[in-house]
Structures are given as C-alpha cells and as structure tokens.
Amino acid sequence: MTRIIIMTGADRRRAEEISHLFEGGNRVEVLGILAEGSVIPEGTEWVVYDNAADTEMPEGVRAVRLAPDRTPPESAADILAAIRGAEAEADPDTAWARTLGVNRAERPVPPPVPRGESAVSGAGLKQGEGGRTQCGTPGQIQGQTPGQIPGGTPAGEPAGIPAVPGSREEPMPPTYLVWSVVMTVLCCMPAGVVAIVFSSLVSSRYYTGDTEGSRRASRMAEIWIIISFVAGVITGTLYLPMLLAGVI
Amino acid sequence: MSAGTAVRGAALGAVAVALGVLYYAVDPARSAWMPRCPLKWMTGLECPGCGSQRAVHALLHGDIAAAWHANALLVALLPAIAAGIWLELRRESHPRLYARVHSPLAIIAAGAVIAVWGVARNL
Numbered sequence: 477m478t479r480i481i482i483m484t485g486a487d488r489r490r491a492e493e494i495s496h497l498f499e500g501g502n503r504v505e506v507l508g509i510l511a512e513g514s515v516i517p518e519g520t521e522w523v524v525y526d527n528a529a530d531t532e533m534p535e536g537v538r539a540v541r542l543a544p545d546r547t548p549p550e551s552a553a554d555i556l557a558a559i560r561g562a563e564a565e566a567d568p569d570t571a572w573a574r575t576l577g578v579n580r581a582e583r584p585v586p587p588p589v590p591r592g593e594s595a596v597s598g599a600g601l602k603q604g605e606g607g608r609t610q611c612g613t614p615g616q617i618q619g620q621t622p623g624q625i626p627g628g629t630p631a632g633e634p635a636g637i638p639a640v641p642g643s644r645e646e647p648m649p650p651t652y653l654v655w656s657v658v659m660t661v662l663c664c665m666p667a668g669v670v671a672i673v674f675s676s677l678v679s680s681r682y683y684t685g686d687t688e689g690s691r692r693a694s695r696m697a698e699i700w701i702i703i704s705f706v707a708g709v710i711t712g713t714l715y716l717p718m719l720l721a722g723v724i
Numbered sequence: 725m726s727a728g729t730a731v732r733g734a735a736l737g738a739v740a741v742a743l744g745v746l747y748y749a750v751d752p753a754r755s756a757w758m759p760r761c762p763l764k765w766m767t768g769l770e771c772p773g774c775g776s777q778r779a780v781h782a783l784l785h786g787d788i789a790a791a792w793h794a795n796a797l798l799v800a801l802l803p804a805i806a807a808g809i810w811l812e813l814r815r816e817s818h819p820r821l822y823a824r825v826h827s828p829l830a831i832i833a834a835g836a837v838i839a840v841w842g843v844a845r846n847l
Contacts, residue, residue: 648819648823651826653830653831654805654812657838658805660772661838662773662798663773663798665805668773669835672831674828676828676832676835679823679826679828679830680828683827711759716756
C-alpha cells in the first residue's frame with residue numbers, strides 16, 4: 477500500500493476526482509488532499525502534485541507531478557504508473573521488489589558476516605596459495621583433517637585450517653614480514669622497504685575483511701622479496717668486475 | 725611435506741649455508757669483492773643495512789661486540805628474526821597466532837624501528 481498525498485492548487489475538483497479513482501483499490505491509499513504549501517503529514521510516502529507549486533519535501537517523502545494536460549486522468553493506473561516510474565528512477569531496488577511482489581521493507585536483513593569468514597571455498601583458495609608458501613603445500617592441505625595437522629595443535633590454539641570450506645575463519649595470507657626485514661637489513665634496502673609496505677598491507681587488509689586484497693598484497697610482498705634477493709645477488713656478483721671496468 | 729616444499733627448503737638452506745661459508749671465509753672489510761652499499765658510496769650516509777656484511781662476518785667468528793659495532797640493529801633483531809622464522813614455519817598449523825603476531829601495528833612498528841635506526845645512526 478503506497479500512501480500518497482494529493483497536493484492541489486486552487487481547483488480542488490480534479491484532485492478529488494483523482495482521489496476517487498483510488499477508492500476501493502488496495503495499492504494506493506490517499507491520505508488526503510492538501511492545498512499547496514501545506515505541511516506534509518507523517519507517514520506520507522509520495523506527494524502527487526496536481527497543478528500545485530512545488531513544496532519542500534520532508535526526508536523520505538518523494539514527489540511526482542502529474543501531466544497537466546490530462547483532465548481528469550483516465551484511471552488510477554495512470555497515476556500509479558507515474559508514481560512507479562518516478563519510483564523506479566529514484567530507487568530501482570524498491571521498484572523491483574514491488575514488481576516481484578516482495579515487501580522490501582519487511583525483508584529480513586541477514587546478520588553481518590563475521591570478519592575473516594568468506595563464502596568462497598576455503599580449501600580451494602588455500603590450494604592455490606599453497607604452491608607459493610614457504611611451508612604449505614597443496615597436497616598437504618587438501619588431504620588434511622584437523623586431527624592430522626603435523627605437529628599437532630596445542631590446546632590453547634584452535635586449529636584454523638578449515639576442514640569444511642567456509643566453516644572457519646580464513647587464515648591470514650603470509651605477510652613475509654620476516655623475509656622483508658631480513659632483506660631490508662641484509663640485502664637490498666629499497667626493495668626490502670617496498671616488501672615491508674606490502675607486508676603491512678597484507679595485515680591491514682586482512683583485518684578489515686578484504687581477504688582478496690590481502691592475498692594480492694601477499695603475492696606482491698613475495699615478488700619484492702625475490703626482486704630484493706636478485707638485486708643483491710647481481711650487485712654482489714658484478715661489483716668487482718664493474719669496479720675494475722671503471723663503470724662505478 | 726611435499727616435494728615442492730622440500731626442494732624450496734633445501735634450496736634456501738643451500739643458499740644460506742653457501743653465504744655462511746663465504747662470509748666466514750672472507751672479511752668484507754678487507755675484500756675488494758664484497759660490494760659496498762650504493763647509498764653509502766654515493767651519499768656517505770649509512771642505510772639501515774650498512775655494516776651487515778661485516779656484522780655477519782663477525783658473528784660467524786663469534787665476535788658479538790664487533791658485530792654490534794658494525795650494525796647494532798642486525799644483532800638486536802636476531803632473536804626476533806629467529807622467532808619470526810619459527811612462527812613462519814608454523815603458519816599453517818597456528819594461523820590465529822600468526823595473524824595476531826602479524827598485526828598491522830606490529831608490522832608498522834617493525835618498519836618504524838628500521839626507519840628510526842636508519843636516521844639515528846647518521847646523526
């Protein structure tokens with residue numbers, strides 16, 4: 477039931493005719509006919525203007541202007557169509573819900589998804605990731621049940637590897653922080669610093685629930701550690717030859 | 725442990741051992757083969773990693789004082805790095821501990837320590 481107000485100018489007659497069109501219907505309830513400039517009563521969803529000047533709308537109330545050339549409108553359906561058209565423009569979701577016969581306002585809101593959990597298959601993702609990690613492997617994870625974790629799981633530390641996809645919190649992708657720090661201090665500082673920045677992105681994105689972004693940052697951190705290592709090896713190998721050649 | 729992980733581990737271990745032997749045998753302070761830090765060479769400023777080669781050489785010879793003198797941060801970080809590697813190897817079995825230790829704050833703190841050290845050693 478859409479609750480409407482008909483706002484009219486000096487001539488009330490046409491507004492009353494419009495109001496009569498909705499009588500007995502079950503889709504539109506006419507709350508009343510108001511003179512232009514009146515205060516819109518609470519509970520109004522739509523204001524239908526009929527030869528009245530625009531009035532400032534309270535929040536949540538929308539307005540539609542009837543074409544002035546039709547006197548009087550042929551049917552309630554015409555007015556309804558005008559309302560629905562404006563509604564679809566303003567709020568496509570609600571318009572669709574109405575078309576589909578769903579009451580959008582009463583639709584139950586699903587509970588917030590807990591951080592870290594994902595509807596995406598946990599095992600599948602980890603399988604893809606396992607090939608890149610230092611200590612995990614696809615085969616190892618796939619065939620694993622919580623009881624078979626190598627080295628066991630201490631009492632205080634709940635196992636985080638999902639036996640059933642999505643049944644547990646998704647583990648944090650590797651941050652490679654240790655390797656980033658080692659590379660920064662031992663090898664090639666500029667690339668190491670970039671790796672640390674990506675390490676921090678892995679963590680911050682993971683904690684804001686952006687697991688996909690976190691995985692991407694993890695991959696970038698790994699790449700920059702490799703770049704750092706390769707740069708260090710190249711520098712180490714070419715240092716003396718380049719020095720002798722007078723390049724540096 | 726799968727073949728891939730074993731190969732990776734073996735490769736990393738081999739590289740580590742080779743570098744260890746190299747840095748035990750060669751004193752970076754005296755050898756022309758050992759690269760100098762490009763930043764120090766160009767600007768004269770010491771980066772956070774400057775002195776690491778000498779520090780590793782000294783550590784391999786058991787001279788902690790000399791290592792501390794060459795790069796104090798590296799020596800100070802050794803226990804943390806060891807703990808970090810230990811945890812890294814247990815990432816799969818202890819994901820919650822891993823996530824807690826690798827909090828955004830901890831990573832930013834690690835970056836800040838390195839940055840502060842890089843500035844402070846040049847003052």
